[in-house]
Amino acid sequence: MGGLSPIFPNPVSPNGQGIYNTYLLISIPAIVIFLGVEIALLWVVLRYRRSTQPVGYVPPQVHGNTTLEVVWTVIPLIIVLAIAAVSFVELQRDFQPIGNQQMTVVVSGYQFGWRYNYDNGVVVNQAGTLAGDVVPFVVPTHTLIKLQFRGTDVIHSWWVPAVSGKTDAVPGYDNFSWLKIDQVGKWRGECAELCGAGHSTMQIIVQSMDQPDFNNWVDQQKAAAAKASPTPSP
Amino acid sequence: MATTVLPRPKAYDDTFFKPISIWLTTTDHKLIGIMYMVTGVLSFVVGGLFALVIRLQLSQPNLKIVDAETYNQIVSAHGVTMIFFFVTIFLTGIANYMVPIMVGARDMAFPRVNLLGFWLIPVSIILYYSGFFTGGALDAGWTGYAPLTEKLYQGKSLGVDFWALSIIVWAISGIMASTNFLTTVVALRAPGMRFSRLPLFVWAQISTSILLLVVGAPLAAAMILLEFDRQLGTQFFTTAGRPVLYQHLFWFFGHPEVYIMILPGFGMISEIIPVFARKPLFGYMSMVAALFGIVFLSMTVWAHHMFTVGMNTYVEGFFMLMTMLIAVPTGIKFFNWIATAWWGSVEFTVPMKFAFGFLATFLIGGLTGIYLASVPVDTQLHQSYYVVAHLHYVLFGGSVFTIMAGIYYWFPKITGRLLDRTLGEWNFWTLFIGFNGTFLIMHTLGLEGMPRRIATYANPAWAATNLIITLSSFLIAFSVLLLLINIVRSWRSGEIAGNDPWQGNTLEWATTSPPPPYNFERVPPVRSFMPLRDLRESGELVEAEPGLYPA
Numbered sequence: 001m002g003g004l005s006p007i008f009p010n011p012v013s014p015n016g017q018g019i020y021n022t023y024l025l026i027s028i029p030a031i032v033i034f035l036g037v038e039i040a041l042l043w044v045v046l047r048y049r050r051s052t053q054p055v056g057y058v059p060p061q062v063h064g065n066t067t068l069e070v071v072w073t074v075i076p077l078i079i080v081l082a083i084a085a086v087s088f089v090e091l092q093r094d095f096q097p098i099g100n101q102q103m104t105v106v107v108s109g110y111q112f113g114w115r116y117n118y119d120n121g122v123v124v125n126q127a128g129t130l131a132g133d134v135v136p137f138v139v140p141t142h143t144l145i146k147l148q149f150r151g152t153d154v155i156h157s158w159w160v161p162a163v164s165g166k167t168d169a170v171p172g173y174d175n176f177s178w179l180k181i182d183q184v185g186k187w188r189g190e191c192a193e194l195c196g197a198g199h200s201t202m203q204i205i206v207q208s209m210d211q212p213d214f215n216n217w218v219d220q221q222k223a224a225a226a227k228a229s230p231t232p233s234p
Numbered sequence: 235m236a237t238t239v240l241p242r243p244k245a246y247d248d249t250f251f252k253p254i255s256i257w258l259t260t261t262d263h264k265l266i267g268i269m270y271m272v273t274g275v276l277s278f279v280v281g282g283l284f285a286l287v288i289r290l291q292l293s294q295p296n297l298k299i300v301d302a303e304t305y306n307q308i309v310s311a312h313g314v315t316m317i318f319f320f321v322t323i324f325l326t327g328i329a330n331y332m333v334p335i336m337v338g339a340r341d342m343a344f345p346r347v348n349l350l351g352f353w354l355i356p357v358s359i360i361l362y363y364s365g366f367f368t369g370g371a372l373d374a375g376w377t378g379y380a381p382l383t384e385k386l387y388q389g390k391s392l393g394v395d396f397w398a399l400s401i402i403v404w405a406i407s408g409i410m411a412s413t414n415f416l417t418t419v420v421a422l423r424a425p426g427m428r429f430s431r432l433p434l435f436v437w438a439q440i441s442t443s444i445l446l447l448v449v450g451a452p453l454a455a456a457m458i459l460l461e462f463d464r465q466l467g468t469q470f471f472t473t474a475g476r477p478v479l480y481q482h483l484f485w486f487f488g489h490p491e492v493y494i495m496i497l498p499g500f501g502m503i504s505e506i507i508p509v510f511a512r513k514p515l516f517g518y519m520s521m522v523a524a525l526f527g528i529v530f531l532s533m534t535v536w537a538h539h540m541f542t543v544g545m546n547t548y549v550e551g552f553f554m555l556m557t558m559l560i561a562v563p564t565g566i567k568f569f570n571w572i573a574t575a576w577w578g579s580v581e582f583t584v585p586m587k588f589a590f591g592f593l594a595t596f597l598i599g600g601l602t603g604i605y606l607a608s609v610p611v612d613t614q615l616h617q618s619y620y621v622v623a624h625l626h627y628v629l630f631g632g633s634v635f636t637i638m639a640g641i642y643y644w645f646p647k648i649t650g651r652l653l654d655r656t657l658g659e660w661n662f663w664t665l666f667i668g669f670n671g672t673f674l675i676m677h678t679l680g681l682e683g684m685p686r687r688i689a690t691y692a693n694p695a696w697a698a699t700n701l702i703i704t705l706s707s708f709l710i711a712f713s714v715l716l717l718l719i720n721i722v723r724s725w726r727s728g729e730i731a732g733n734d735p736w737q738g739n740t741l742e743w744a745t746t747s748p749p750p751p752y753n754f755e756r757v758p759p760v761r762s763f764m765p766l767r768d769l770r771e772s773g774e775l776v777e778a779e780p781g782l783y784p785a
Contacts, residue, residue, distance in 0.1 A: 008682075041572065044576060044590075095547055161681075165614045
């Protein structure tokens with residue numbers, strides 16, 4: 001349901017799927033603790049309010065209980081250690097800089113838009129606008145693509161929830177992420193780091209195409225680029 | 235058996251109708267505390283008005299109630315006002331009023347430093363808002379990330395400079411107040427008030443002061459370096475320098491600041507629940523230990539605000555682990571609070587309602603904090619409306635609900651009059667419903683990809699949710715209006731409270747309401763962390779007969 005989803009959009013890239021699964025795993029203890037504590041609070045409200053206690057009731061003057069206090073120190077400790085371990089495994093699996101990519105795209109954030117430099121020479125300029133769809137960042141399906149992020153002015157953050165988490169484009173050094181999409185489609189995202197007055201216009205569209213369509217698209221882009229800026233005569 | 239004769243309850247309140255010259259020059263911690271609190275409440279109103287503009291702008295897609303540049307200034311002003319000028323200032327005020335009385339002291343250790351520390355706050359506030367008259371105030375969020383705040387990206391406006399100066403002054407004031415609190419508690423405790431008998435609110439203020447003392451200076455340093463960049467042409471945080479260094483310095487302050495804004499609230503809840511449940515606090519020692527556990531851990535977690543900047547995954551793992559460990563001491567506090575009320579004879583007065591409202595909502599903020607601490611999940615949730623929802627569950631469901639509990643609990647002590655109960659009930663329920671209506675569904679917007687701090691959005695799927703949020707936010711505004719009406723009305727003509735309307739545990743209830751400038755004629759004996767209750771139960775407490783002492 002639009003606007004009221006309790007979880008991320010269906011992930012289309014394996015790293016997005018990893019995050020999705022981690023989110024679900026954390027939700028199990030989180031929901032149990034949430035219900036347990038809220039029910040305990042409700043029980044106090046209903047059962048121990050003064051109007052439901054017998055007249056003249058004097059509560060037991062308990063100052064503490066070491067066993068209980070140790071229990072509710074150790075059990076949460078075990079739970080958070082487990083959550084941290086699960087998260088760390090996912091962190092090691094999907095968040096390391098990769099070296100086995102089939103393609104590299106340099107993504108540069110600028111005020112206000114994204115520029116994608118493919119390693120085959122194609123350049124896509126995704127100028128920011130809210131008036132309509134931005135130019136899509138086109139990727140081939142079934143291809144492991146390394147994304148190399150650069151900030152050219154201030155800090156931006158590239159985020160397409162259906163693909164994966166966000167990565168900051170910081171001026172001064174390169175930042176990395178990757179994607180591998182196995183289905184044809186279009187997914188939306190936008191810049192997630194306040195970068196100036198045009199921040200909300202920095203929309204992102206990722207479009208995946210099967211390899212033949214992608215090759216056609218590359219040829220079109222190269223032809224258009226050649227027409228737009230003819231090589232100067234010697 | 236020796237008896238402790240309580241002072242005769244005052245029939246009326248005379249604290250506030252003093253000449254302005256007394257207010258301007260007073261070194262009385264109580265009057266300074268009141269000025270802090272009034273400044274805080276005024277900032278709350280101003281920050282709330284900014285929030286309403288934000289909510290109007292986002293109520294539907296593609297709205298342009300204010301332009302994007304103004305919107306960014308308003309978002310920043312909302313954050314700065316609420317964090318620096320409302321929550322922290324109000325809490326400093328209530329501690330300024332209560333800590334010396336609770337430890338049986340006559341005033342703060344350095345009354346004139348206290349005076350100076352307070353008057354730096356209006357200076358800080360005026361400096362910040364001056365930015366609006368220089369072509370634009372800070373427009374980079376309350377965090378003011380470089381290099382967006384650098385001169386190259388700010389045009390001619392001086393808003394960032396005024397903000398940086400304002401924060402430097404604020405940090406100096408905070409360091410003064412922290413030093414003063416710590417010295418007061420160490421040096422001026424009444425006979426018998428050992429460290430093991432300090433009320434939990436005092437312990438909370440000790441831990442808060444330690445935090446602010448440690449992290450205030452790095453904040454000022456970040457601001458000074460930023461000013462060097464902007465005005466002297468250095469290259470600390472520019473694109474040629476290290477923009478991420480700014481984030482490290484800022485968050486080394488910024489994350490402990492979250493605890494500076496919640497630990498005093500924890501202290502208040504630890505005072506309020508035992509009084510209205512008629513039971514002693516469960517696990518006094520573990521409550522104190524948990525406070526210091528949080529103090530220590532909170533200084534080792536700052537980079538969890540930076541999981542998307544690209545760090546070594548082992549470093550990220552360390553910050554993730556330390557962040558999650560904070561759940562342990564916080565959990566101890568939660569379970570101890572519930573155990574305190576368990577088997578009790580719980581009276582749900584308005585302060586107790588706010589205390590339970592705090593427990594019910596802060597829990598959600600704590601649990602979403604676990605999701606955010608997990609690095610992989612955080613890369614999705616970071617900088618989205620999920621974070622906006624989380625931080626408001628912590629700062630509004632947490633800090634503001636505890637502040638409301640504190641206001642209803644201590645207003646009778648401070649003014650001599652009770653806040654109206656019916657209005658208070660309305661205040662609680664409208665705030666509870668309005669708050670959850672506003673912030674619960676914000677989580678889902680973030681999960682679906684709505685980033686924070688966007689001036690508008692085109693996605694029609696987010697329209698209905700945003701409209702519900704905006705309508706609920708006006709219910710919050712209505713609730714705050716009820717609070718203000720209640721404060722003004724009760725201050726003038728509320729029911730006379732007497733010395734001890736709640737049958738309290740701590741020393742502030744052993745003096746008149748409001749207390750005399752010297753607090754106590756004779757400090758009652760202190761034999762536990764509930765000195766007043768001990769006296770009441772041993773029959774040593776004798777109410778002064780009317781007419782025995784001059785009013």
